Amino acid sequence: MPWTFTDDVDVFLDAAAASLAARPAENTLILTVTETLRRRGPHAYGDAAPLLGWWRGADGEVAGTLVRTPPYPPMLGTVAPEAVGPLAAALPLTRINADRAAAEAIAAGWPGHRVDQEQRLYRLATLIPPSPTPSGRPRAAVVADRELLVRWHLAFAEQIGQPGIHAERVVDERTANGGLMLWEDDGVPVSMAGISPRVAGTVRVAAVYTPPENRGRGYAAAVAAEISRAAREAGARDVLLFTDLANPTSNGVYRRIGYRAVSDRLLISAVER
Numbered sequence: 001m002p003w004t005f006t007d008d009v010d011v012f013l014d015a016a017a018a019s020l021a022a023r024p025a026e027n028t029l030i031l032t033v034t035e036t037l038r039r040r041g042p043h044a045y046g047d048a049a050p051l052l053g054w055w056r057g058a059d060g061e062v063a064g065t066l067v068r069t070p071p072y073p074p075m076l077g078t079v080a081p082e083a084v085g086p087l088a089a090a091l092p093l094t095r096i097n098a099d100r101a102a103a104e105a106i107a108a109g110w111p112g113h114r115v116d117q118e119q120r121l122y123r124l125a126t127l128i129p130p131s132p133t134p135s136g137r138p139r140a141a142v143v144a145d146r147e148l149l150v151r152w153h154l155a156f157a158e159q160i161g162q163p164g165i166h167a168e169r170v171v172d173e174r175t176a177n178g179g180l181m182l183w184e185d186d187g188v189p190v191s192m193a194g195i196s197p198r199v200a201g202t203v204r205v206a207a208v209y210t211p212p213e214n215r216g217r218g219y220a221a222a223v224a225a226e227i228s229r230a231a232r233e234a235g236a237r238d239v240l241l242f243t244d245l246a247n248p249t250s251n252g253v254y255r256r257i258g259y260r261a262v263s264d265r266l267l268i269s270a271v272e273r
Helices: 009-022 028-040 081-090 100-107 143-160 167-176 219-233 248-256
Strands: 003-006 051-056 062-068 075-079 095-099 113-124 137-140 180-185 188-195 202-209 238-244 259-270
Touching: 003 009, 003 081, 009 028, 009 051, 009 062, 009 075, 028 062, 028 075, 028 202, 051 081, 062 081, 075 081, 075 100, 081 100, 095 100, 100 259, 113 248, 137 219, 143 167, 143 180, 143 188, 143 202, 167 180, 167 188, 180 219, 188 219, 202 219, 219 238, 219 248, 238 248, 238 259, 248 259
Parallel strands: 075 095, 202 238
Antiparallel strands: 003 051, 051 062, 062 075, 095 259, 113 238, 113 259, 137 180, 180 188, 188 202
16 A cells, blocks of 8 residues: 655644554654644744655555654654555655664665664653652743753753754743743752643653753652653653663663653664665
8 A cells, every 4th residue: 555645734633643542652753743733833843844644554544654844854653564665665765763673674675774863762650759859849940941941952952962943942832831840959950851742641751851060969860750740640641751772871760760661763864885
């Protein structure tokens, strides 16, 4: 069966929303990106129009999704193995962000490839508060924190090797919606954590950042646990987050506060041999 492509997020969601919502954890990136496109329009991520695609199996059901929002690489949601070949034939790809099996299957058709990043998706099971709890307390971010939060978001983006071109927008939206939390020690902000809007019952913890001078004191675990608790109490069915597998410290922190692995994702680029 062929893939179908559009630049209209409403057309895409009419076709694919039920499939995405059936596995919201594995499709969390597609769900949050398309929700942003729906709310903010087709140029939410850049000047170029988005590309959105879906694949139907022989039974007529959607069994594969793709979203590309330049300058970011294309990303796949859940995708049936038999959809990978038709995708490669329909859309020339030189980079892909996908679950491990799909990314490796796509890369197998390239002359050569490199893995730019390996991420692990975690889901919160039983929340385990950090012990010992670091000194200080959590509080919701407010408008007066904007300059600090933008600076920290830019530093976080640089740390993970991603563009921080939307830092101001993210800070403003999350502050307005209660989606940013700070940990303060002696009245001074020392760490932050953000959370995405709830889509299909799920939220995703993001931008957990502690400046270098404040690290090693348990602040990140504390603020991440607190924003996770608040999200669950606000009604989120699943609380998710991604970690970079190259950072064993952060992976250990999240496992200790109750997060459990769901799946891995790879960002892969084609290279010439």
